[in-house]
Amino acid sequence: MKKRVVLPPYIFWLVTFVLVPMSLVVYFAFTDKNGNFSLSNLNDVFLYSNVFLRSIWLGFIATSFCFLIGYPTAYIISRVNIKCRKFLIAMIMLPMWTNFLLKTYAWMTILEERGFVSCFFQFLGIGKFSLINTSSAVVFGMVYNFITYMILPIYSVLIRNDRHLVEAAQDLGANQLKIFLKVTFPLSLPGVIAGIAMVFVPSVSTFVLSKMLGGGKDLLIGDIIDMQFLGSVYNPCLGSAISLVLMILVFICSGIMNQFVKREERTVIAL
Amino acid sequence: MKNIKLIIRNKVFLFVFVAVILVFLFLKSIFGNCQSFKKITINVYNWGNHISDGSNGYLDVNAEFEKRTGIQVNYTTYLDNESLFAKLNGSSTKYDVIFPSDYMIAKLIEKDMITKLDFNMIKNASTIDKEFLNPQYDPTNEYSVPYTWGVIGIFYNKKIVDDPKEKIDWDIFWNPKYKGKILMFENSPRDALALSLLKLKLSINTTKIEDLQRAAQEMINQRPLINSYVSEQVFDKIGSGEAALAPYYSDAYIVNSKNEDIGFVVPKSGTNKFVNAMCVPKDSNHKKEAMQYINFICNPDIAVENISHVAYCTPQSVVRKRLDPKVANSELVYPSKEILSKSFTYKNLPDDINIAVNNLWLKTRIDGYNGKLKLILIFLIFILLYFTILIYKFIKKRKEFKLYEF
Amino acid sequence: MIFSFNSSKSRILWTGFTFEWYKSLFEDKEILKSLNNTLFVAFTASIFATIIGTIAAAGILKLNKYYQKVILSVTRLPLINPEIVNGISLMLLFVFIHKKTGFFEQGIFTLILSHITFCLPYVVLSVIPKLRQLTPNIYEAALDLGCTPFSAFLKVVLREIMPGVVTGGIMAFTVSIDDFVVSYFTGGAVQTLSISIYSMSKRSISPKINALSTLLFLSTLILLIIINFRESKENIKKKELI
Numbered sequence: 001m002k003k004r005v006v007l008p009p010y011i012f013w014l015v016t017f018v019l020v021p022m023s024l025v026v027y028f029a030f031t032d033k034n035g036n037f038s039l040s041n042l043n044d045v046f047l048y049s050n051v052f053l054r055s056i057w058l059g060f061i062a063t064s065f066c067f068l069i070g071y072p073t074a075y076i077i078s079r080v081n082i083k084c085r086k087f088l089i090a091m092i093m094l095p096m097w098t099n100f101l102l103k104t105y106a107w108m109t110i111l112e113e114r115g116f117v118s119c120f121f122q123f124l125g126i127g128k129f130s131l132i133n134t135s136s137a138v139v140f141g142m143v144y145n146f147i148t149y150m151i152l153p154i155y156s157v158l159i160r161n162d163r164h165l166v167e168a169a170q171d172l173g174a175n176q177l178k179i180f181l182k183v184t185f186p187l188s189l190p191g192v193i194a195g196i197a198m199v200f201v202p203s204v205s206t207f208v209l210s211k212m213l214g215g216g217k218d219l220l221i222g223d224i225i226d227m228q229f230l231g232s233v234y235n236p237c238l239g240s241a242i243s244l245v246l247m248i249l250v251f252i253c254s255g256i257m258n259q260f261v262k263r264e265e266r267t268v269i270a271l
Numbered sequence: 272m273k274n275i276k277l278i279i280r281n282k283v284f285l286f287v288f289v290a291v292i293l294v295f296l297f298l299k300s301i302f303g304n305c306q307s308f309k310k311i312t313i314n315v316y317n318w319g320n321h322i323s324d325g326s327n328g329y330l331d332v333n334a335e336f337e338k339r340t341g342i343q344v345n346y347t348t349y350l351d352n353e354s355l356f357a358k359l360n361g362s363s364t365k366y367d368v369i370f371p372s373d374y375m376i377a378k379l380i381e382k383d384m385i386t387k388l389d390f391n392m393i394k395n396a397s398t399i400d401k402e403f404l405n406p407q408y409d410p411t412n413e414y415s416v417p418y419t420w421g422v423i424g425i426f427y428n429k430k431i432v433d434d435p436k437e438k439i440d441w442d443i444f445w446n447p448k449y450k451g452k453i454l455m456f457e458n459s460p461r462d463a464l465a466l467s468l469l470k471l472k473l474s475i476n477t478t479k480i481e482d483l484q485r486a487a488q489e490m491i492n493q494r495p496l497i498n499s500y501v502s503e504q505v506f507d508k509i510g511s512g513e514a515a516l517a518p519y520y521s522d523a524y525i526v527n528s529k530n531e532d533i534g535f536v537v538p539k540s541g542t543n544k545f546v547n548a549m550c551v552p553k554d555s556n557h558k559k560e561a562m563q564y565i566n567f568i569c570n571p572d573i574a575v576e577n578i579s580h581v582a583y584c585t586p587q588s589v590v591r592k593r594l595d596p597k598v599a600n601s602e603l604v605y606p607s608k609e610i611l612s613k614s615f616t617y618k619n620l621p622d623d624i625n626i627a628v629n630n631l632w633l634k635t636r637i638d639g640y641n642g643k644l645k646l647i648l649i650f651l652i653f654i655l656l657y658f659t660i661l662i663y664k665f666i667k668k669r670k671e672f673k674l675y676e677f
Numbered sequence: 678m679i680f681s682f683n684s685s686k687s688r689i690l691w692t693g694f695t696f697e698w699y700k701s702l703f704e705d706k707e708i709l710k711s712l713n714n715t716l717f718v719a720f721t722a723s724i725f726a727t728i729i730g731t732i733a734a735a736g737i738l739k740l741n742k743y744y745q746k747v748i749l750s751v752t753r754l755p756l757i758n759p760e761i762v763n764g765i766s767l768m769l770l771f772v773f774i775h776k777k778t779g780f781f782e783q784g785i786f787t788l789i790l791s792h793i794t795f796c797l798p799y800v801v802l803s804v805i806p807k808l809r810q811l812t813p814n815i816y817e818a819a820l821d822l823g824c825t826p827f828s829a830f831l832k833v834v835l836r837e838i839m840p841g842v843v844t845g846g847i848m849a850f851t852v853s854i855d856d857f858v859v860s861y862f863t864g865g866a867v868q869t870l871s872i873s874i875y876s877m878s879k880r881s882i883s884p885k886i887n888a889l890s891t892l893l894f895l896s897t898l899i900l901l902i903i904i905n906f907r908e909s910k911e912n913i914k915k916k917e918l919i
Contacts, residue, residue, distance in 0.1 A: 007740070010733035014751050017794040021766030022754070024773060047634075050642035056649060090901055097897040101857055101874045102890040108878070112513070133499040205759030207858065212878060215499025216457055219637055222761050229765055229862065232458050233629040234357035240769070243762045252653045254757050259660045297720045314866040319880055324707075334706070346707070347866050348876055362768060363775035364783045364865035503880045 025247070028240035041241035048224055048242065055220040056249075058135060059204040062142035063150075066199045069143070070150035071192070075184075077151075078158040089155070096148040104141055104212050111137055111213070133215030141213045142203040149198035157191030158184070189260065197257040201250050221246055312343040313367040313560050316355065318547065319348040319503055321370065321419070323580035330576035336567050342560050350502055351459035353629065359384060365554050367561040372545045374461070376415050377408040377619035385550040387413045392562040395569035403586040406546065407616070415548035416565055419583035421521040422544045422606050422614050423462065424537040426505055431515035432534070440538045441470040443516060445489070450496045454508060454517035457500040460632035461617055463490065465543050466518055475543055476618045483624075483631055490635035500636070509533055520545070521604060522582050535603050537610050544614040546586070705885060711868040714785065715854060718869065722792035723849040729793070730800025730849075731842050735834065737801070738808050752802070755795045764862035767791045771863060783865025791863040792853045799852060800845035807841030808834075 032038040077088045095103060111132040131137045161184065169179045207222025221242065228239030315333070325331030333344040349355045352375040358364060359379075371379060379385045390396055396416050403417045425439055431452060434443065444453055444466065456463045465475040467489035473482050498514045505517040510530045521537065549568065551561045567573060574590045582598070584605050585591050591599050598604055606614070620628065634640060703709070737748055755763055767790075771781045781787055811834065819829035835842070857871035864872065877886055 007733065007736035010729060010736065011748070013729065013794070013797070014748070017767065017770070017790065018751060018754050021770040022758075022762075024769040025762065025766045028769060046643045046646065047640045048637060049646040050640070051637050052646050053642045053649070094898065094901060097851060097855075097901065098890070098894055099855055099857075099871060099874065101871050101878065102886070102893065105874065105878050105886055106890060201757070201759055205761050207761055208875065211457075215497075216501070216636075217494070217497065217499065222759075224633070224637070225761055225765060227633065229361060229768065230354060230357050232351055232353035232357075232460050233633050234353065234361060235626075235629075236361055236769070239765065243765055246759060247762050249650070249653070250757065250759055250762075252657055256653070256657050256660060259657075259664060293720075296716055316866070319876065345866055345868075347868060350879065361772065362783055362865060363772045363781060363787075366866065 022247075025240045025243055028237050029244040030241075031237060033237060041237050042245075044238055045241050045245050048221075051219060051221055051224055052245070052249075054135075054218055055204045055222075058139055058142065058218075058220070059200050062139050062146065062203045063196055063200045065139065065143045066147045066150040067192070067196065070147050070195065071154055074151045074154035074158055074191075077155055092148055092151055095144075100145060101208065101212075103145060104209060107137075107141060107144065108132065108212055111140075132213060133217065135214060135218045137213040138210050138218060138220075141209045142199075142206065145206075145209070146199045146202055149202075150195035153194040153198065154188055154191040157188045161187050193257050193260045197254055200253060204249070205246060310341060310343045311557055311560055312345050313557050313564060314365065315344055315346045315368045315564065316358070316366045317346065317348055317368075317370045319350060321348070321547070321581055321583075322346070323577045327580050329580040330573065332568070332573060332577050335573065336564060339567070340560075340563060342557075342563070344564070350457065351462075353460060354458065359552060365556055366552050367555040367557050368564050369550050369552060370418055370547050371550060372547050372617070373406065373408040374617035374619045376548060376550060378625075379550065379552075380409065380414055381619065384553055385414050386553045386555070386558065388416065388551060388565070389558075389562050392559070393566045393569065395566050395571070398569060398571055398587050398589050400586055400588050403546065408546075408619070409548070415550050416569060417546050417548045417586040418568065419578070419581060420544065420546040420586055421583045422537055422542050422610065423465070423518055424521050424535055424542065426509055426517045426519050427534050427536070428509045428512055428515045429532050429534045431512065436534065436536050437539075439536050440540055441466060444518070445470065445493055445496070447496060449515050451498050452515035453493075453496050453498055454505055454514045455493075455497055455500050456518065457502045460629050462518070462543070463632055463635070464628060465617070466490075467493070469538075469541060469543075472540070475615050476620070478620060478624050480624075480627055483627060487631040487635050490632075491639055494635070494638060506530075506533065520583065521606065537606055539610070539613070541613040541615065542610070544611065544616050546616070547583075707868065707873055708870075708885070708889065711870050711873040714788075714867055715870040718785065718788050718792055718860075719850050719853040721789050722796055722853045723846055725789075726793045726796035726800050726849045727842060727846040730797050730845060731804050731835070731838070733797075734801045734804040734808055735830070738805065749801075749805075752798050754798075756798050760856075760858040761862075763795055764791075764859040767794065767859065768862040783863060783867075785864075785867050788860060788864045788867055788869070791859050792856065795856070795859060796849035796853055799848040800842075803845035803848065804838055804841045807838040811837050 029041055030037055030039070032040060073092075077085055077092075080088070131140065165183055165187070166179055169183050174182065204220075205222050206220060207226050210216065210218055210220045210223055225239050225242050225246070227233045228235050228242065323329045323332045325334065333346050336342065337344055349358065352372050355369060355371055356375060356378070359366065359369070369385075376385070393416060399417055403420070405412045406417075409415045425441075425443065427439065432439070432443075432449070443449070444455075456466070461475075464483065464486050467486040468475050468477060468482065470489065471482075471486060473486070477483065498508070501508065501517075505514075505519050508514040509517055510533055512532070521535070549565045551558055551565075555561055568577065569587070571587060571589045571593070574585060574587055575593045578585045578590055579594060579598075582604070585594075591605075737745055740748070767787075768783075771783055771787050774781045775783075815833055815837070816829055819833040820826065824832065855871070856869075857875065860867075860869045861872055861875070868876075874886065874889075
């Protein structure tokens with residue numbers, strides 16, 4: 001009885017606001033300006049290959065940095081006592097809850113040539129050091145903005161792990177390193193993979209970071225899409241084609257990720 | 272037991288507290304929105320920093336308009352003509368007053384996107400100088416009312432740039448001496464390409480693809496020298512010495528500013544002259560109010576305050592006479608006849624050339640077209656990886672299945 | 678983590694606690710207006726998303742496995758998709774409908790619709806685990822005891838899954854407040870806070886933004902403290918009950 005009343009509005013919503021828009025993207029990707037079928041847009045996408053490559057590359061670097069910083073952090077947090085843990089998690093959530101643009105804007109002023117970081121380095125005697133307007137600044141922005149998405153899933157997996165397994169390994173004579181490599185790390189793999197997906201996707205598709213931190217020199221896919229729709233180069237068909245390719249890339253990635261994660265864990269991680 | 276009760280009461284108190292705050296915020300936001308729903312709101316879409324907002328001690332123009340007429344102004348900004356066109360064309364937002372430049376007005380007229388103005392309602396338009404009437408972009412003078420004008424020149428930091436002022440020309444942007452100190456236009460394809468066309472001594476209205484390609488190549492060559500692509504931050508960056516050189520629109524900022532380091536020069540070899548004018552899009556919902564707004568802006572009393580802040584040149588000599596004489600008589604702001612005789616206004620280009628210009632500009636921004644093969648390779652690797660995993664899992668499952676059978 | 682401290686602290690250092698900027702911040706109509714818009718959109722969107730999402734979650738669990746899987750993966754689409762693709766696809770939809778019928782002029786209404794859309798998965802996915810934990814017969818028991826289906830749902834089921842609903846709602850609210858990309862593409866001429874910050878960042882640097890970020894930072898800090906406080910109280914309560 002009930003499901004008949006309850007579900008149709010939701011399904012209607014999903015169809016109109018999720019599926020139809022996405023099929024519109026596909027539709028526009030395959031039509032030219034006069035509404036005829038054409039493949040030229042998809043062909044043109046490859047003109048922007050180096051933007052794709054740059055985005056993937058920067059996304060990859062940012063993801064690895066996130067992992068290298070995020071995993072130890074999550075590990076440490078999951079090991080300390082509960083009060084401390086709460087505090088640390090709150091500290092990590094804090095930047096996540098401030099506006100993304102405000103954070104980036106703050107970094108703009110800090111990384112400037114006369115900014116905080118450069119003053120600091122000058123103070124240390126290393127000399128003038130300017131990060132802003134380089135691609136390292138963009139990567140830095142990505143790492144800073146998305147690292148929470150790496151820490152939280154790893155942490156939530158680590159915390160649910162059974163302590164007894166570690167103890168058992170200890171009893172069986174494994175040393176710390178071995179325990180970590182053979183027990184803790186494999187068990188935390190789902191969290192790691194979820195974290196990688198959650199960092200990689202937004203950093204590949206980010207669209208204001210490069211303008212704000214990179215001085216607009218290294219445009220990323222997001223910027224190009226923006227330019228095709230609301231920016232200087234108005235061409236929504238090409239924009240849709242680029243988004244379509246981006247979408248496919250992301251779906252392949254998430255498909256790969258999904259293979260590693262068990263079904264029940266997926267819902268947990270999605271949150 | 273008592274303890275629990277206390278805790279519960281505490282929790283309830285907290286909950287109520289949070290709820291009250293939330294409800295208050297919610298009601299406030301609804302109230303704020305209702306207020307603007309009741310009144311007529313016009314959407315004004317202007318260039319960034321192109322109206323007096325009350326920040327420099329001059330009149331807040333929009334607030335004054337709201338006060339006098341009771342019409343609300345929703346004021347938003349854009350960065351260049353092309354994004355204005357994209358927004359008008361590619362989104363279903365309805366604007367009431369827009370401020371495109373010369374060539375974009377011609378394009379909008381051609382595409383039938385702006386409406387004829389009702390000059391009975393814009394009585395103050397009579398104060399516009401004769402030389403700005405019936406311009407080539409709007410020959411019948413029916414669609415637009417000039418707002419400001421100016422030329423593109425070079426802003427530089429006097430401490431860093433040691434070339435004599437007379438010798439500064441467009442090719443200074445290609446001078447390796449200033450590597451990492453050069454700023455460029457962030458968004459406007461026409462302006463950016465015009466720069467290298469001017470350097471190459473070609474017409475900025477060229478329709479020859481070869482010329483445009485040459486210009487684009489120049490821009491790509493210039494890339495290693497560039498500090499960043501910015502729009503309105505040129506003054507900050509040059510003032511602080513982070514950058515040394517930037518092409519930008521002539522602006523009385525240079526006269527008003529206390530920063531002695533910033534210099535401005537319009538190269539003798541010629542430049543671009545632009546006029547920004549007010550227009551009303553065809554699909555505007557409040558055309559009458561839009562006309563009222565334009566009339567209000569043209570009112571000399573308002574325009575004096577407005578232009579004092581905006582600091583571009585005014586097309587109303589009535590207004591110019593009442594400006595601060597330091598600005599009104601400055602050759603930096605109001606270029607001499609000699610410069611004006613060598614400055615060109617953009618013409619509206621045919622559609623296909625426009626597309627070519629945009630694409631070439633984008634090409635310069637992304638550092639050329641390359642890496643196609645690599646991208647395909649990466650895609651293939653991703654797909655292969657996916658399938659190997661799938662196949663591996665499939666095989667594993669079958670093995671497990673067999674195990675179960677035994 | 679160290680970075681978070683670093684940035685926030687230097688932001689505070691930057692503003693230096695002169696009240697002038699705060700004053701000018703509160704006099705800036707553009708920012709106040711966009712703050713108003715942001716709050717309005719976030720409240721409406723999160724409330725609607727919570728209601729629709731909770732009901733939908735209840736409905737989804739009644740389906741058989743296959744349909745459940747299909748609907749859940751469609752629900753998850755906006756999460757997997759890059760934000761920018763969500764934004765442009767919704768924009769294309771609104772423009773398309775507008776060209777055909779004249780409805781959906783971009784403005785606050787489309788903004789709310791798109792916010793509901795990307796808030797929904799957060800609600801649905803946080804309610805479903807709670808529903809799964811629910812004792813399966815509790816709903817029927819309520820019906821047997823003479824409740825109407827509606828009141829049974831309201832009084833029994835909703836009460837049990839309330840934590841999930843609240844988490845979902847809060848999540849939807851924060852996501853909606855924080856959103857920039859989707860609003861940028863679907864909001865038309867409506868300025869939300871993120872959009873005005875974006876357009877401010879294009880202009881010459883103004884200390885107002887620092888004042889604004891300090892204020893926002895403080896308010897999130899207070900919110901977090903309150904939530905933590907609540908959670909720890911809840912924990913104590915649970916322990917005592919055990």
